[in-house]
Amino acid sequence: MFRTRTLAGVAAIAALAAGLIGAGASALLLDGSSSSTTVVQQTPATPAANTSSSTSSVTDVYRRAAPGVVEITVATGGQFGVGEAQGSGFVYDKAGHIVTNEHVVDGATSVRVRLASGKQYAAHVVSTDASTDLAVLEINAPAAQLTPLKLADSSSLAVGSAVVAIGSPFGLEGTVTSGIVSALHREIEAPNNFTIQDAIQTDAAINHGNSGGPLLDLSGRVIGVNAQIKSDSGGNEGVGFAIPSNTVRTVVSAILQNGSVQHAYLGVSLSANGAAAVDAVRPGTPAASAGLQSGDVVIRVDGVAITSGSQLRGVIDSKKPGDKVRITVRRNGSERTFTVTLGVRPD
Numbered sequence: 001m002f003r004t005r006t007l008a009g010v011a012a013i014a015a016l017a018a019g020l021i022g023a024g025a026s027a028l029l030l031d032g033s034s035s036s037t038t039v040v041q042q043t044p045a046t047p048a049a050n051t052s053s054s055t056s057s058v059t060d061v062y063r064r065a066a067p068g069v070v071e072i073t074v075a076t077g078g079q080f081g082v083g084e085a086q087g088s089g090f091v092y093d094k095a096g097h098i099v100t101n102e103h104v105v106d107g108a109t110s111v112r113v114r115l116a117s118g119k120q121y122a123a124h125v126v127s128t129d130a131s132t133d134l135a136v137l138e139i140n141a142p143a144a145q146l147t148p149l150k151l152a153d154s155s156s157l158a159v160g161s162a163v164v165a166i167g168s169p170f171g172l173e174g175t176v177t178s179g180i181v182s183a184l185h186r187e188i189e190a191p192n193n194f195t196i197q198d199a200i201q202t203d204a205a206i207n208h209g210n211s212g213g214p215l216l217d218l219s220g221r222v223i224g225v226n227a228q229i230k231s232d233s234g235g236n237e238g239v240g241f242a243i244p245s246n247t248v249r250t251v252v253s254a255i256l257q258n259g260s261v262q263h264a265y266l267g268v269s270l271s272a273n274g275a276a277a278v279d280a281v282r283p284g285t286p287a288a289s290a291g292l293q294s295g296d297v298v299i300r301v302d303g304v305a306i307t308s309g310s311q312l313r314g315v316i317d318s319k320k321p322g323d324k325v326r327i328t329v330r331r332n333g334s335e336r337t338f339t340v341t342l343g344v345r346p347d
Contacts, residue, residue, distance in 0.1 A: 056218045056219065056220070058164055058176065058178045060220075061164045061176075061216055061218060061219075061220050062164065062166065062176045064220035065149055065164070065166060065214065065216050065220040066116055066166055066174060066176070067116045067117075067147040068090050068091045068116070068146075068147040068148060068149040068214075069088065069089075069090050069091075069116060069149075069166045069167065069174070069213060069214060070088065070089045070090060070091065070098055070113050070114060070115055070116070071086060071087075071088060071089075071113070071114040071168040071171075071173045072086065072087045072088060072089050072098075072100055072104055072105070072111060072112070072113055072114075072123070072137070072212060073085075073086050073111070073112045073113075073114065074086070074087070074104060074105055074108040074110075074111050074112075075108065075109050075110040075111075076107050076108055076109060077109050082109075085104075086168055086171050086209050087100055087101060087104030087105075087168070087209060087210075087211040087212045087213075088100065088104075088166075088167035088168045088209065088210055088211060088212045088213030088214075088226070089104070089113070089137070089212040089213065090149045090212075090213065090214045090222065091115075091146050091147055091148045091149060092136070092148055092149075092252060093146075093148050094143040094146050094148060095138075095143075096138050096139045096140060096141050096146060097126070097136055097137070097138055097252075097256065098113055098123065098136070098137040098138070098139060099134065099135070099136060099137075099212070099225065099248060099252055100134075100135050100137060100211070100212030100213075100225075101133050101134065101135060101211045101212040101225065101227055101243075102128040102129060102130050102132075102133045102134055102135045102191055103133055103191050103211065103227075104135065104211050104212045105125055105128065105135050105137070106128070106130075106191065108125065110122070111123040111124075111125060111137060113137065113139050114173065115141070115145060115146075116147075116173075116174065117145060119141070119145060121139035121140060121141050122139070122140075123137040123138065123139050124137065124138045124139075125137055126138050126255060126256075126259075127255045127259055127260050127261070129251050129255070129260075129261040130190060130191045130192040130194075130347060131190050131192055131194045131196075131261070131263050131345060132190060132196055132243060132247055132251050132261075133190050133191055133196065133225075133227050133243060134225065134243060134247075134248060134251045134252065135212075136252055136255045136256065149214060149216075149220070149221070149222050150220075150221045150222065151221065151222050151245045151248060151249050152217050152219070152221035152222060152223045152245050153245070153246065154198070154200065154223050154224060154244035154245040154246045154247075155244075155246055157181055157184060157200065157217075157223060157244075158181065158184075159180075159181055159182065159183060159184060160180050160181065161180060161181045161217065162178065162179075162180055162217075162218050163178065163179055163180060163181055163202055163204050163215050163216060163217060163223065164176060164177070164178045164204065164215075164216045164217075164218070165177050165178070165179075165202070165204045165205070165206050165210060165213060165214070165215050165216070165226055165240075166213055166214060166216065167206070167209065167210040167211075167212075167213025167214075167226065168209045168210070168213070169205075169206065169207035169208060169209040169210050170207060170208060170209050171209055172209070177204045177205040177206065178204055179202050179203040179204030179205070180202065180203060180204075181200060181201070181202055182201045182202055182203045182239070183200075183201035184198070184200060184201070185197075185198050185199075185310075186198075186199040186200070186201050186241060187199065187310060187313075188227070188228055188241050192347055194263075194345065195313055196227075196243060196247070197247075197310070197313060197314055197317060198244050198246075198247065199224075199227075199228075199241045199242065199243060199244065200215065200223065200224045200241065200242040200243075200244055201239060201240070201241055202215060202224075202240050202241075202242060203238045203239065203240070204240065205236045205238075205240075206226045206229060206236060206240040207229070207235060207236045208234075208235075210226045210240075211226060211227060212225060212226070212227075213225070213226050214226070215242040221245075222245050222248070223242070223244070223245050224242025224243055224244050224245055224248075225242055225243045225245075225248055226240060226241075226242045227241055227242060227243050228240065228241040229241070262320070262321050262344050262345070263317065263321070263344070263345040264316050264317065264319040264320055264321050264323060264342040264343075264344075264345065265285070265286065265316075265321065265342060265343040265344055265345035265346070266285070266286055266287050266316050266340065266342060266343075267281065267282045267284075267285020267286050267287040267288060267343065268280065268281050268282070268285075268287045268292060269282070270309040270312070270313075271309075272309075274308055274309070275297055275307070275308065275309065276297060276298035276299070276306050276307070276308060276309045276311065276312040277295075277296075277297045277298075277309070278292060278293065278294055278295065278296040278297070278298065278329075279294060280294050281293060281294055285343065286340050286341055286342055286343045287340060289340075289341075290327070290338040290339065290340040290341075291338050292327070292329065292338060292340070293331065295331065296329035296330070296331050297329060297330045297331075298312050298327055298328070298329050299328055299329065299330050299335070300326075300327070300328035300337075301315045301316075301325055301326070301327055301328075302325055302326050303326070316342070319342055320342070321342055321343055321344040321345075322341065322342065323341070323342050324339055324340070324341050324342075325339070325340050325342060326338070326339055326340075327339075327340055
């Protein structure tokens with residue numbers, strides 16, 4: 001296990017209690033987001049053909065995508081006074097919707113978006129989803145001022161594919177870095193302690209303030225939203241994580257259509273031994289109501305074989321609240337099947 005840190009950066013903090021947070025603090029980010037302990041699953045990545053049809057240089061990608069990248073400034077208030085933090089984001093559509101991380105705007109009293117042109121707009125938080133660390137903002141800007149970025153299909157990514165990150169690390173807007181996809185199918189911890197599936201690992205330099213900014217392929221399409229770094233020092237050490245674009249597409253579409261996102265919920269915690277072994281069943285959850293118990297090992301869901309905790313989480317994530325699923329477990333050497341009506345994941 002290691003410490004991972006969210007990436008929103010600090011512009012200014014006023015009236016902090018003396019000695020609470022020093023210049024090199026890493027246990028608590030100055031945007032108010034506490035660092036999280038994340039288990040990175042060592043899931044083997046299957047190499048796939050690079051589907052990018054472009055041989056663009058980093059310069060070409062920057063010229064194409066930078067106009068759609070924004071800087072986000074957040075005012076926060078708390079018991080120690082009023083502060084200001086910064087993050088990144090990108091233009092999603094001509095209607096003025098902006099995508100960023102949930103942890104960038106968590107606790108915000110006001111939000112401003114600075115476009116690549118330098119124009120600034122007050123932003124409204126449409127909705128956030130802590131389970132995927134994503135947020136949608138809205139600004140009232142003329143369509144001519146907005147350059148939406150296209151989302152790629154993150155399922156077609158290959159380890160070794162070239163990537164480009166654009167954002168505002170340490171408040172330095174319009175900063176570009178490049179690298180490769182260094183691993184796929186990582187699991188990282190969301191702000192609400194649930195698991196984000198299929199995170200993209202990259203060695204492109206991302207730092208505090210890159211949170212919410214795009215990770216791009218060589219066609220200038222968004223393949224992920226930069227969210228976390230693995231770091232002992234608090235700075236970039238060559239291992240960053242981005243939320244995959246397919247997750248972004250699903251969550252943002254749900255927010256724009258329904259105003260919020262609901263995730264299916266089973267209500268178990270799993271052991272870390274690789275199999276889908278139930279460590280605990282939370283009281284009052286769908287799993288508890290159906291009769292699942294600690295020590296059960298889930299081996300099938302709706303007849304599909306389950307061989308790992310990651311696979312079980314993926315299957316549940318693909319369902320909707322209210323769906324009925326048949327879960328087969330191995331208990332005390334025998335198999336038992338339960339019908340579970342999935343609930344709504346709590347915040």
